[in-house]
Amino acid sequence: xxxxxxxxxxxxxxxxxxxxxxxxxxxxxxxxxxxxxxxxxxxxxxxxxxxxxxxxxxxxxxxxxxxxxxxxxxxxxxxxxxxxxxxxxxxxxxxxxxxxxxxxxxxxxxxxxxxxxxxxxxxxxxxxxxxxxxxxxxxxxxxxxxxxxxxxxxxxxxxxxxxxxxxxxxxxxxxxxxxxxxxxxxxxxxxxxxxxxxxxxxxxxxxxxxxxxxxxxxxxxxxxxxxxxxxxxxxxxxxxxxxxxxxxxxxxxxxxxxxxxxxxxxxxxxxxxxxxxxxx
Amino acid sequence: xxxxxxxxxxxxxxxxxxxxxxxxxxxxxxxxxxxxxxxxxxxxxxxxxxxxxxxxxxxxxxxxxxxxxxxxxxxxxxxxxxxxxxxxxxxxxxxxxxxxxxxxxxxxxxxxxxxxxxxxxxxxxxxxxxxxxxxxxxxxxxxxxxxxxxxxxxxxxxxxxxxxxxxxxxxxxxxxxxxxxxxxxxxxxxxxxxxxxxxxxxxxxxxxxxxxxxxxxxxxxxxxxxxxxxxxxxxxxxxxxxxxxxxxxxxxxxxxxxxxxxxxxxxxxxxxxxxxxxxx
Numbered sequence: 001x002x003x004x005x006x007x008x009x010x011x012x013x014x015x016x017x018x019x020x021x022x023x024x025x026x027x028x029x030x031x032x033x034x035x036x037x038x039x040x041x042x043x044x045x046x047x048x049x050x051x052x053x054x055x056x057x058x059x060x061x062x063x064x065x066x067x068x069x070x071x072x073x074x075x076x077x078x079x080x081x082x083x084x085x086x087x088x089x090x091x092x093x094x095x096x097x098x099x100x101x102x103x104x105x106x107x108x109x110x111x112x113x114x115x116x117x118x119x120x121x122x123x124x125x126x127x128x129x130x131x132x133x134x135x136x137x138x139x140x141x142x143x144x145x146x147x148x149x150x151x152x153x154x155x156x157x158x159x160x161x162x163x164x165x166x167x168x169x170x171x172x173x174x175x176x177x178x179x180x181x182x183x184x185x186x187x188x189x190x191x192x193x194x195x196x197x198x199x200x201x202x203x204x205x206x207x208x209x210x211x212x213x214x215x216x217x218x219x220x221x222x223x224x225x226x227x228x229x230x231x232x233x234x235x236x237x238x239x240x241x242x243x244x245x246x247x248x249x250x251x252x253x254x255x256x257x258x259x260x261x262x263x264x265x266x267x268x269x270x271x272x273x274x275x276x277x278x279x280x
Numbered sequence: 281x282x283x284x285x286x287x288x289x290x291x292x293x294x295x296x297x298x299x300x301x302x303x304x305x306x307x308x309x310x311x312x313x314x315x316x317x318x319x320x321x322x323x324x325x326x327x328x329x330x331x332x333x334x335x336x337x338x339x340x341x342x343x344x345x346x347x348x349x350x351x352x353x354x355x356x357x358x359x360x361x362x363x364x365x366x367x368x369x370x371x372x373x374x375x376x377x378x379x380x381x382x383x384x385x386x387x388x389x390x391x392x393x394x395x396x397x398x399x400x401x402x403x404x405x406x407x408x409x410x411x412x413x414x415x416x417x418x419x420x421x422x423x424x425x426x427x428x429x430x431x432x433x434x435x436x437x438x439x440x441x442x443x444x445x446x447x448x449x450x451x452x453x454x455x456x457x458x459x460x461x462x463x464x465x466x467x468x469x470x471x472x473x474x475x476x477x478x479x480x481x482x483x484x485x486x487x488x489x490x491x492x493x494x495x496x497x498x499x500x501x502x503x504x505x506x507x508x509x510x511x512x513x514x515x516x517x518x519x520x521x522x523x524x525x526x527x528x529x530x531x532x533x534x535x536x537x538x539x540x541x542x543x544x545x546x547x548x549x550x551x552x553x554x555x556x557x558x559x560x
Binding site: 015017018019042043045061198199272276 | 285289291293295296297298299300301302322323324325341344478479502503504505506510511512537538539540541543544546547548549550551552553554556
């Protein structure tokens with residue numbers, strides 16, 4: 001039994017589980033105004049970002065999270081033009097949104113500008129081309145405040161947050177969901193990450209319950225994300241008009257995606273029984 | 281950053297990744313004729329079995345693997361009566377097979393009788409009732425030899441093996457697949473675990489290639505298994521007559537399953553793009 005981690009490893013402890021990656025080097029560590037940002041160079045997973053000790057993004061696996069957060073709602077909506085991203089400071093979600101040719105405007109509201117600056121240096125595949133794309137507006141600031149005050153109306157709101165914490169906890173509140181509802185157009189869609197149904201089933205249930213009090217369609221969908229606890233991650237989608245199991249936007253097909261395709265779009269909403277039970 | 285594992289943990293190192301569970305006690309450790317068998321009492325995942333250092337079964341998560349290995353083929357087949365299990369010494373696969381009322385005979389060929397004996401003591405939920413069920417025949421021995429020599433014919437063959445190793449490597453060979461083909465009835469189905477598409481994509485491809493040379497239908501399907509590397513696990517299904525995306529056996533619906541349902545049966549075959557590419 002290889003019971004010990006010999007040599008250099010980086011480990012995230014989550015409750016009673018821990019996940020480790022073999023390390024080449026630690027590249028960066030700095031406490032921003034909001035959180036501890038760390039960048040590790042792993043043996044085989046590329047660079048890895050941790051925020052307050054939680055793995056957020058690895059170069060090798062980031063495609064799953066970013067494609068699945070983005071393309072499910074953007075292919076559900078028949079003609080997404082105006083998109084709001086809350087969080088997502090690493091840039092990966094903005095990169096995926098901008099692949100949609102229908103999109104005319106993306107407001108990118110990340111509270112911690114340092115996350116974006118660090119990502120520009122260490123995650124070039126997530127950030128390259130973003131600043132050159134005039135459709136993208138960098139609006140660093142508090143997303144909770146932004147949704148309360150903006151007069152813009154959006155087709156899609158993507159909430160790309162960390163786990164619920166002091167700074168992100170408000171992104172899981174009923175009041176925030178109502179504010180998002182109010183800034184969505186009459187056929188708008190919101191998606192947020194909503195933790196692991198294996199290890200955080202209560203959060204899944206609470207988020208689903210709150211959203212169902214506000215939106216017509218509320219669905220949970222899942223994706224395989226090896227760097228997050230349990231490897232099984234959930235997204236909660238709330239929609240005013242469109243059932244997300246129907247793809248309305250097939251014409252804007254995007255080539256060279258690594259996770260999302262039209263089959264997985266539908267299949268991701270078919271839940272294992274225990275996860276389905278969390279949504280009832 | 282909680283970078284160190286303080287206190288007692290049990291860790292599986294898999295290539296450049298490692299997964300750990302917080303430990304209460306080590307309950308058992310003994311080298312059988314074939315492998316090192318260890319049982320750990322974890323904090324929150326119940327008892328955990330490791331074979332040669334690889335996590336095989338935890339009480340909390342075992343339902344995923346056993347339900348998905350079993351019910352996909354047994355609900356694909358319209359009337360499964362005669363089933364062969366190769367490996368599966370912990371008993372969980374036999375438990376699931378016996379939930380099907382159509383099943384009349386189950387031949388259970390595990391090479392390492394010690395695994396079953398240990399499971400009887402430490403995994404009572406996997407083994408209880410098995411010996412009382414007269415449909416189940418315990419035939420401890422070498423599965424590779426068994427499929428070569430038996431004159432029985434089966435509706436379903438389930439290969440519930442460890443990762444490819446000295447003792448299980450033969451279960452991934454072309455010759456073994458041919459022998460399984462030969463002992464299946466004209467509408468028989470075989471399923472085997474075929475590793476992680478994230479971390480062992482080559483094995484997935486090789487298994488699929490070999491099976492396609494022999495069987496009419498060969499499909500890959502996936503399930504979320506938090507205790508296996510990457511959390512994403514694949515099963516390879518090979519079928520002589522029935523396309524496994526159609527459920528032919530709806531009448532034998534089983535209550536109280538925790539993972540499998542008829543929606544997930546179909547959805548599990550819809551693959552993320554990178555996994556679909558491994559099957560081409």
